[in-house]
Amino acid sequence: MASAPxxxxxKSTKDVPYELIYWPxxxxxxxxxxxxxxxxxxxxxxxxxxxxxxxxxxxxxxxxNLGDASNPPPCAPPILKHGDLTIxxxxxxxxxxxxxxxxxxxxxxxxxxxxxxxxxxLTALDGLSNEPxxxxxxxxxxxxxxxxxxxxxRRSADYIANRxxxxxxxxxxxxxxxxxKGGSWLYGGNLTYAxxxxxxxxDGVKFAFPNATGRIEKEGKFGKVFGLYRAVxxxxxxxxxxxxxxRQKHYPELDEE
Amino acid sequence: MASAPxxxxxKSTKDVPYELIYWPxxxxxxxxxxxxxxxxxxxxxxxxxxxxxxxxxxxxxxxxNLGDASNPPPCAPPILKHGDLTIxxxxxxxxxxxxxxxxxxxxxxxxxxxxxxxxxxLTALDGLSNEPxxxxxxxxxxxxxxxxxxxxxRRSADYIANRxxxxxxxxxxxxxxxxxKGGSWLYGGNLTYAxxxxxxxxDGVKFAFPNATGRIEKEGKFGKVFGLYRAVxxxxxxxxxxxxxxRQKHYPELDEE
Numbered sequence: 001m002a003s004a005p006x007x008x009x010x011k012s013t014k015d016v017p018y019e020l021i022y023w024p025x026x027x028x029x030x031x032x033x034x035x036x037x038x039x040x041x042x043x044x045x046x047x048x049x050x051x052x053x054x055x056x057x058x059x060x061x062x063x064x065n066l067g068d069a070s071n072p073p074p075c076a077p078p079i080l081k082h083g084d085l086t087i088x089x090x091x092x093x094x095x096x097x098x099x100x101x102x103x104x105x106x107x108x109x110x111x112x113x114x115x116x117x118x119x120x121x122l123t124a125l126d127g128l129s130n131e132p133x134x135x136x137x138x139x140x141x142x143x144x145x146x147x148x149x150x151x152x153x154r155r156s157a158d159y160i161a162n163r164x165x166x167x168x169x170x171x172x173x174x175x176x177x178x179x180x181k182g183g184s185w186l187y188g189g190n191l192t193y194a195x196x197x198x199x200x201x202x203d204g205v206k207f208a209f210p211n212a213t214g215r216i217e218k219e220g221k222f223g224k225v226f227g228l229y230r231a232v233x234x235x236x237x238x239x240x241x242x243x244x245x246x247r248q249k250h251y252p253e254l255d256e257e
Numbered sequence: 258m259a260s261a262p263x264x265x266x267x268k269s270t271k272d273v274p275y276e277l278i279y280w281p282x283x284x285x286x287x288x289x290x291x292x293x294x295x296x297x298x299x300x301x302x303x304x305x306x307x308x309x310x311x312x313x314x315x316x317x318x319x320x321x322n323l324g325d326a327s328n329p330p331p332c333a334p335p336i337l338k339h340g341d342l343t344i345x346x347x348x349x350x351x352x353x354x355x356x357x358x359x360x361x362x363x364x365x366x367x368x369x370x371x372x373x374x375x376x377x378x379l380t381a382l383d384g385l386s387n388e389p390x391x392x393x394x395x396x397x398x399x400x401x402x403x404x405x406x407x408x409x410x411r412r413s414a415d416y417i418a419n420r421x422x423x424x425x426x427x428x429x430x431x432x433x434x435x436x437x438k439g440g441s442w443l444y445g446g447n448l449t450y451a452x453x454x455x456x457x458x459x460d461g462v463k464f465a466f467p468n469a470t471g472r473i474e475k476e477g478k479f480g481k482v483f484g485l486y487r488a489v490x491x492x493x494x495x496x497x498x499x500x501x502x503x504r505q506k507h508y509p510e511l512d513e514e
Contacts, residue, residue: 063426063430065430066430066431066433066434066435067430067431067434067435067436068434068435068436069435069436070373070436071373071436072373072376072377072431072434072436072437072443072444073427073430073431073434074376075380075384075424075427076380085369085372087369087372087373087376088376088380089375089376089379089380091348091379092372092375092376092379095352095372095375096369096372112342112344112353115342115344115349115352115353116327116328116329116344118346118349118352119329119331119344119345119346119349120329122346122348122349123332123333123345123346127332130387134391138395138396138408138412139395139408139411139412139415140411140412140415140419141420142415142419143415151395151396151408154396154397155395155396155397158396158397158399158400162397162399163398167332169320170330170332173320173322173323173324173330174324174329174330176323177323177324177325177329177330178323178324178325178326179324179325179326179327179328179329180329186329187329
């Protein structure tokens with residue numbers, strides 16, 4: 001019930017497992033939600049592992065779906081269901097999950113932490129996920145890659161030369177800054193979901209552009225960012241998840257030669 | 258102080274004016290923040306109206322800026338300062354402002370409303386602001402429009418034919434859904450900041466593609482969405498602001514013939 005008092009609602013959903021609804025067969029934006037749930041050891045279901053998973057996604061984004069009495073319909077996956085709540089949009093799902101999963105400093109200790117961590121997550125998604133993803137279809141998402149290959153190569157070259165260093169440089173600065181409290185994690189000295197988002201974005205960029213990112217890493221300008229990437233990889237829960245069958249694999253893209 | 262208790266902090270910033278830092282001379286993403294502040298009648302400063310405004314933006318996003326003890330640096334404007342808080346990213350700034358400005362149902366009455374409204378705002382920004390904006394520079398943001406004109410025309414045609422109706426259709430469904438409580442506003446029966454975001458996104462799309470949006474509006478498939486647009490325009494505070502010198506004007510784009 002949307003109008004239930006806060007305390008009551010939190011109690012009523014405390015033991016309800018989270019349900020992730022996302023396209024089976026690719027990591028995409030759903031993977032950011034998985035990493036948060038896995039790092040926290042949360043109980044959740046994932047329709048990527050159900051045989052008819054794809055139909056559950058399609059039912060959610062069907063033009064006939066008008067939502068329900070308290071939830072607007074989702075426009076696209078990932079979608080999170082939790083009790084009677086249905087929400088979509090990756091950074092929004094993470095915003096909802098983070099205080100529940102301990103992936104952001106508690107509001108009682110650091111009232112505005114959520115806005116700082118959300119800023120970092122949104123920036124990583126913009127510059128290190130949406131932009132490289134658009135390299136694949138600069139003209140139209142509905143056109144085959146083959147029909148926009150020349151444009152995709154031009155756009156990828158620009159991304160690698162200009163945009164990628166801009167965003168890596170930004171996160172390197174965040175890690176150099178005082179608010180990171182030590183330079184290992186983006187904010188406040190402990191892992192937050194923004195670190196997981198940055199890890200996953202960088203993992204996609206490394207997969208899409210292995211030559212370019214290999215060269216950039218060797219040049220050594222963004223040592224703290226690549227250090228954070230390895231530190232996430234080495235966390236016990238992440239290590240186990242990344243090696244598991246549950247981990248969704250990337251697909252190839254548009255590297256430099 | 259980032260670690261001050263919630264009640265104390267809210268009291269200490271209650272009478273502190275908001276400071277908006279955004280590029281002078283264009284509406285851009287800063288305009289979403291302005292509309293929220295204007296609709297709420299909030300006290301704020303706007304560096305778009307200061308002579309050296311552009312230098313204040315540049316100082317914030319300078320690669321030397323590492324933020325401070327409690328705030329990571331911003332990557333790009335808009336930036337909001339409020340007391341000792343500095344945050345960036347449009348949907349993040351709106352998330353911070355909305356409960357303070359009464360532009361989202363209070364958490365005590367509708368605990369998860371913020372996640373539903375944030376979902377709607379993020380979706381409008383994705384599909385009706387970022388995507389049409391990218392029509393201008395499908396190959397590279399750093400290249401002149403003249404150097405990617407052919408690609409821009411192809412991308413705009415695809416946007417108008419496929420993506421624009423998809424997103425207008427989505428918001429029409431949201432308004433048809435029960436959670437809108439009546440179909441005038443996107444969520445809960447009263448204006449929220451998601452309505453202001455949708456208005457401003459649609460205002461940009463109407464300006465960029467007047468022929469296409471004129472035709473689409475006449476076809477009548479998205480009557481509730483265009484109705485919401487007019488209802489925002491007619492709100493007394495919006496009407497006064499939109500007619501004022503403070504309103505930032507759009508610049509031309511890539512319409513259908």
